[in-house]
Amino acid sequence: MKFDLNTITRENVKTLKPYSSARDEFEDFNTANMIFLDANENPFQNGVNRYPDPQQNSVKAILAKNNKVNPNQILLGNGSDEVLDLLFRAFCEPKKDNIISLPPTYGMYGVLADINAVENREVLLSTDFQPQVEKILDAVDDNTKIIFFCSPNNPTGNSFSDESVVKLLQNFKGLIVIDEAYIDFSDKESWLTEMDEYPNLVITQTLSKAYGLAGIRLGVCYASAAIILVLNKIKPPYNVNELTQQRAIVRLNDSEKIKSEISSIIEQREELLKVLLEVSFVEKIYPTEANFILVKVDNANKRYDELIAKGIVIRNRTTQALCENCLRFTIGIPEENAVLIKELKLLK
Numbered sequence: 001m002k003f004d005l006n007t008i009t010r011e012n013v014k015t016l017k018p019y020s021s022a023r024d025e026f027e028d029f030n031t032a033n034m035i036f037l038d039a040n041e042n043p044f045q046n047g048v049n050r051y052p053d054p055q056q057n058s059v060k061a062i063l064a065k066n067n068k069v070n071p072n073q074i075l076l077g078n079g080s081d082e083v084l085d086l087l088f089r090a091f092c093e094p095k096k097d098n099i100i101s102l103p104p105t106y107g108m109y110g111v112l113a114d115i116n117a118v119e120n121r122e123v124l125l126s127t128d129f130q131p132q133v134e135k136i137l138d139a140v141d142d143n144t145k146i147i148f149f150c151s152p153n154n155p156t157g158n159s160f161s162d163e164s165v166v167k168l169l170q171n172f173k174g175l176i177v178i179d180e181a182y183i184d185f186s187d188k189e190s191w192l193t194e195m196d197e198y199p200n201l202v203i204t205q206t207l208s209k210a211y212g213l214a215g216i217r218l219g220v221c222y223a224s225a226a227i228i229l230v231l232n233k234i235k236p237p238y239n240v241n242e243l244t245q246q247r248a249i250v251r252l253n254d255s256e257k258i259k260s261e262i263s264s265i266i267e268q269r270e271e272l273l274k275v276l277l278e279v280s281f282v283e284k285i286y287p288t289e290a291n292f293i294l295v296k297v298d299n300a301n302k303r304y305d306e307l308i309a310k311g312i313v314i315r316n317r318t319t320q321a322l323c324e325n326c327l328r329f330t331i332g333i334p335e336e337n338a339v340l341i342k343e344l345k346l347l348k
Helices: 057-067 079-091 108-115 134-137 160-171 225-234 243-252 255-276 300-309 334-346
Strands: 074-077 098-101 119-122 145-149 175-179 203-208 218-221 282-285 294-299 324-331
Touching: 057 074, 057 243, 074 079, 074 225, 079 108, 079 145, 079 175, 079 203, 079 218, 079 225, 098 108, 108 119, 134 160, 160 175, 218 225, 255 282, 255 334, 300 324
Parallel strands: 098 119, 098 145, 145 175, 175 203
Antiparallel strands: 074 218, 203 218, 282 294, 294 324
């Protein structure tokens, strides 16, 4: 099925003339020894008295090199949530269009649909937490603009089959958004390698998980240059602040430290999986490729309260579709995991 970006872009966005900031008009923003008298800034240097690079070129250059993509295929946002919101605002007409999400999954897809007055058509995953492709296609109509995948999925931890994703990429004329927040903890290859093959493929990633930068709020969108061009038209001019950009650059250049932390998390994940097999009230442990483990227990509310009383905060997912009596354990540092393991063994 041929994908046509023009047909899914909102009419007002097509004709929109984006705000042009002072830094957009001067392309060589990082040139040394220039005198900047264009943006009504405070001229006294303190490290953040100037507006940040609106296109975050230094950060994008590192990401582009690391992921073997062109910088014009990257959009950065104030967390992945801003990136997702921009997709709604660019391609979904309020009170007319719809998106499809696959519960149990990341809750912000539904929240953003509500905020943007877009119908969220939920198609449950199968009992083994895989997309039900035929049911998804049955839910699609002429106003379906986006299908959201979270792979590895939150809260289940598993990745979706390549066959399911490819079939939808080939048979859906809207955008397929694959949220890869947890891809660094998986053995699966990122879908970034398929971007040139599928013009309707959008991939979101984050620096909040494997990169340990949740506090700076930096999300990444990878897509065709044409899609990124549309999103750049509607993003706020300075949506990623200077301190965030500086901290991201430092962290992205410390690849060995990042690899070491990812290895530790995976090692600790495997250790916790072994322990959970011996916990009497654990009824099922779901396969995981993320930095967390979803388990089914005898009574999620009871076990959640017991761990809270011991000063251990986990996530109770029992109200989510297909997750009755399920708890989600994020992998901590070895010392934190040791405390969790000790308390789990003491519970009866």
